[in-house]
Amino acid sequence: MSLLNTEASLKRATEEKYCLCAFNVDSLEYMPAIVQAAEEEGAPIIMEANEVAIAGMGLKYFAMVARQRAESASVPVGIHLDHGSSIDSVKACLDAGFTSVMIDASKKPLEENIRITQAVVDLAKKYGAYTEGEIGHVPGIREKSEGPGSELVYTDPAEAEIYCRESGVQSLAVSIGTVHYMRKEPIQLDFPLLARIRKVVNVPLVLHGGAAVPDADMQKAVQYGIVKYNIAYKGYRAYLQGLSQGLKDIKEEVLPGKIFLYPSQVIKAGLESAKSEIRSKIRLLGANGKA
Numbered sequence: 001m002s003l004l005n006t007e008a009s010l011k012r013a014t015e016e017k018y019c020l021c022a023f024n025v026d027s028l029e030y031m032p033a034i035v036q037a038a039e040e041e042g043a044p045i046i047m048e049a050n051e052v053a054i055a056g057m058g059l060k061y062f063a064m065v066a067r068q069r070a071e072s073a074s075v076p077v078g079i080h081l082d083h084g085s086s087i088d089s090v091k092a093c094l095d096a097g098f099t100s101v102m103i104d105a106s107k108k109p110l111e112e113n114i115r116i117t118q119a120v121v122d123l124a125k126k127y128g129a130y131t132e133g134e135i136g137h138v139p140g141i142r143e144k145s146e147g148p149g150s151e152l153v154y155t156d157p158a159e160a161e162i163y164c165r166e167s168g169v170q171s172l173a174v175s176i177g178t179v180h181y182m183r184k185e186p187i188q189l190d191f192p193l194l195a196r197i198r199k200v201v202n203v204p205l206v207l208h209g210g211a212a213v214p215d216a217d218m219q220k221a222v223q224y225g226i227v228k229y230n231i232a233y234k235g236y237r238a239y240l241q242g243l244s245q246g247l248k249d250i251k252e253e254v255l256p257g258k259i260f261l262y263p264s265q266v267i268k269a270g271l272e273s274a275k276s277e278i279r280s281k282i283r284l285l286g287a288n289g290k291a
């Protein structure tokens, strides 16, 4: 199967009202869970990594393994840079073979965000790659997301319209109440705002930071036009729970009196657990059978 054609895939998802899952990766060992889950569900899928994760894995290794996995998968697989912070970072990923990139200049003033995004769109097009941008701001784990001085900035529909039109960005990450971490209390999405954004913006919409969004609201977000849903925490949690169980289950005595250990047994337990979670998210968002 080929690499994901992100543009065509998100267009089809928009028309048929389902949503592609984009799973974050922060270790090479975790990657098979994503690809195998997508294969078992017959779903197109996106593997994405942010700059911290890429630095940890090594850009060269991540890209090489991701490309190999994608090219030998039975479903289309995209390789995406999540939250690219600069043109240099985007270029390094495009050179390494990513199929799409996000440029996140969402904390900069609108004009500057437009200018930077425009440059990334032009660059990515030379590689046949697809660009995602952000307007408003979905805060990270070290940012303040409540009360005075909150760095959670909801997307302004008028700004979103100007940003998309002037930058030529191909998809837009929106801020409608989500945060880049899990919370104990569920997140209430601002659906009226999402509807207003959808009305004035004609590119596919992306949701980040939706770990604490209840399942029913994730599905509702798809009905309101979200066609790429980024998922990190729940996949990672399932993986770690599987690893933890795998460690408990490991038998050091392989045969009576013969002692040995296989780390791959533990990793396999992690992958099986992650795969089951990933498959359930693919089905929840309706991408199963859409490969």
Ligand SMILES: [Zn+2]
Binding pocket: 082, 083, 138, 180, 208, 209, 230
């Ligand atoms: Zn994000």
